Amino acid sequence: MSVGIIFPGMGPWGYGDLGRYIATNPHARRLRRTADAVLGYPLMDMYRTAGPNYSEYAQVAFLISCLALIEQARDTLEGEPVACTGPSFGGKAALAYSRVLPVAEAILLAARLARCEEEYFRTEHKDVVTQSIARTPGPALREILDSMAQRNEWTDISCHIDEDFFMVSMRASSLELFLKEVRAAGGFPLYAMRPPTHSSAFGALRQKAEDEVLGDLPLRDPCLPVIADQNGSVVTTADGMRAMLLDSFVHPVRWPQVVHSMRELDIKKVYIPGPDSLFGRVRCTTRHFTVVPIKPPRPEGRRPVNVE
Amino acid sequence: MWNEQFEATLRKHLPFLPDDEELRPELDLREFGLDSMGVIDLLVSLESEYSVHLSDDLLSMDTFATPGVLWAALAELQKTEERQ
Numbered sequence: 001m002s003v004g005i006i007f008p009g010m011g012p013w014g015y016g017d018l019g020r021y022i023a024t025n026p027h028a029r030r031l032r033r034t035a036d037a038v039l040g041y042p043l044m045d046m047y048r049t050a051g052p053n054y055s056e057y058a059q060v061a062f063l064i065s066c067l068a069l070i071e072q073a074r075d076t077l078e079g080e081p082v083a084c085t086g087p088s089f090g091g092k093a094a095l096a097y098s099r100v101l102p103v104a105e106a107i108l109l110a111a112r113l114a115r116c117e118e119e120y121f122r123t124e125h126k127d128v129v130t131q132s133i134a135r136t137p138g139p140a141l142r143e144i145l146d147s148m149a150q151r152n153e154w155t156d157i158s159c160h161i162d163e164d165f166f167m168v169s170m171r172a173s174s175l176e177l178f179l180k181e182v183r184a185a186g187g188f189p190l191y192a193m194r195p196p197t198h199s200s201a202f203g204a205l206r207q208k209a210e211d212e213v214l215g216d217l218p219l220r221d222p223c224l225p226v227i228a229d230q231n232g233s234v235v236t237t238a239d240g241m242r243a244m245l246l247d248s249f250v251h252p253v254r255w256p257q258v259v260h261s262m263r264e265l266d267i268k269k270v271y272i273p274g275p276d277s278l279f280g281r282v283r284c285t286t287r288h289f290t291v292v293p294i295k296p297p298r299p300e301g302r303r304p305v306n307v308e
Numbered sequence: 309m310w311n312e313q314f315e316a317t318l319r320k321h322l323p324f325l326p327d328d329e330e331l332r333p334e335l336d337l338r339e340f341g342l343d344s345m346g347v348i349d350l351l352v353s354l355e356s357e358y359s360v361h362l363s364d365d366l367l368s369m370d371t372f373a374t375p376g377v378l379w380a381a382l383a384e385l386q387k388t389e390e391r392q
Contacts, residue, residue: 134348183364188351190344190369281345 002082004267005070005097006285007090008276009253010062015048017275018065021296028068031103035060038104039111054195056114059089063110066093066274067103069294073273083234083265085227087253087279088159088197091245098222100241105217112213113245120205121195130158130169130196131178136187137164144181148174158198159253162284167253169199198252206249214242225265232257234265256284263288310379317357318375321350333376347372354378360385 022028022044035043039060047057086094092113096106133141145155145168153174159167164187170178179189196202219238226235228244230251235244262270272280273294280291315331323341325331342350347369355361362371366381 132344134344135351180364183367186361186367188348188367190347277343277345 001079001268002266003077003079003269003271004262004265004289005081005084005094006270006272006276006279007066007070007084007086007093007097008272008274009086009088009090009279010054010059011275011277015044015050018061018296019044019048021065022061022068025068025072025296027071028064031064031068031107034104035064035107038108054114056111056118059092059114060107060111062089062274063093063096063107065296066090067096069273069296070097070271073271073294077271078269081224081271082267083225083227083262085229085258085262087229087255087258088248090274090279091229091248093274094226095222095241095245098224098226098241100219100222100226100238101217109213109217113209116209116213117195117205120202120208124204125196125201127171127173128169128196128199128201129172129175130167130193130198131175132159132161132165132167132190132193133182134165134188134190136166136182136185138166140185140187141166141168141182144178144185147181148178153177154201156199156201157252158196159255161253161255161278162282163256165282167193167198169196169201198248198250200250202249206246209249210246214246217242227258227261229253229255229258232259232261234261255279255282259284259288310375310383313357314354314379314382315375317353318350318378320353321346331375333379334374337372337374337378342372344369354382358382358386360389 022032032043043057043060047061050057084094084097086092092106092110095101096103101109148155153170155168155170157166158169161167175192182189219241221236221238222241226241228235230247231254235241267289269290269292271292271294275295276293279285280293285291319325319331321342322337325340350372351362360382362385371381372378
């Protein structure tokens with residue numbers, strides 16, 4: 001039986017969710033020291049005051065938590081992973097795990113990409129959101145998007161999560177009517193992300209990330225195949241990894257294609273190191289794999305605040 | 309007040325609520341582990357167990373904010389179904 005690793009996409013986990021793990025686990029503590037040194041600031045102090053959002057600090061804390069969890073679980077995996085993947089933000093952890101960059105440089109890369117995005121969205125696409133919807137089959141969604149196109153309202157599918165689960169980007173002014181039509185079709189709107197993500201409209205962001213962060217970064221070939229979240233292709237070269245990270249800005253996540261590729265590699269069991277609230281739980285994943293979450297231990301008593 | 313079936317179903321989706329802690333009407337369900345995927349699973353369970361379909365105006369995260377709000381919505385739906 002082959003096993004694979006899925007590094008989760010990121011939700012805005014609060015300090016309480018990851019702070020204790022990073023403060024107490026030896027693997028996480030070592031990575032935190034590496035982060036402090038390479039970033040030049042005390043990561044956890046910054047994260048604590050930043051709140052539950054997608055800040056640079058939250059992103060780096062999420063990254064090192066995922067890496068520490070897989071390192072901690074290394075001896076318990078049932079076999080050597082044959083491939084890894086990382087939908088959306090998880091691509092950065094997949095890059096570090098597959099040793100495309102040394103871990104210190106991968107942490108720095110994650111921080112610089114976060115800054116790059118934050119700078120970009122400070123002035124661009126301020127009116128765009130990415131809305132998650134469940135219980136909305138593809139044909140029903142297509143119908144809704146077609147009717148919006150007829151009204152000259154721009155939309156773009158940012159994430160195909162399952163056959164009835166999507167994320168769609170649009171202008172905030174279009175959201176109310178979109179949600180009404182989704183509900184009328186029996187769909188269930190979840191949450192809206194700001195800033196938005198994964199859209200062909202963000203070509204200038206892709207260019208900025210290439211020019212300022214990724215363009216001349218000396219990447220190595222991954223030490224195990226990485227499955228690209230945009231199309232399920234199996235990436236085995238440094239250039240492929242660079243393209244995968246850059247294309248992530250402008251191409252939607254197509255999770256069913258990633259699942260298909262993992263099945264082609266005969267993967268039967270997947271480990272998910274990190275606080276996953278989505279990709280390891282959708283039917284598309286659970287009906288094809290034995291899913292083993294590797295989560296930070298939960299603090300005793302009541303769960304700290306965690307908003308999605 | 310809700311029935312035992314509702315409470316048992318709801319508790320299955322609250323991983324951070326200890327078995328011996330009371331399920332209060334105003335409990336913040338998200339704080340006790342009901343995340344967005346959990347809401348979808350709970351919605352499917354409740355619609356199946358109570359043979360109802362949430363109406364358009366109830367298909368929102370707000371419906372799943374607290375046990376009290378959720379039960380009120382479900383009870384109202386059941387009454388409507390009975391009248392029809």
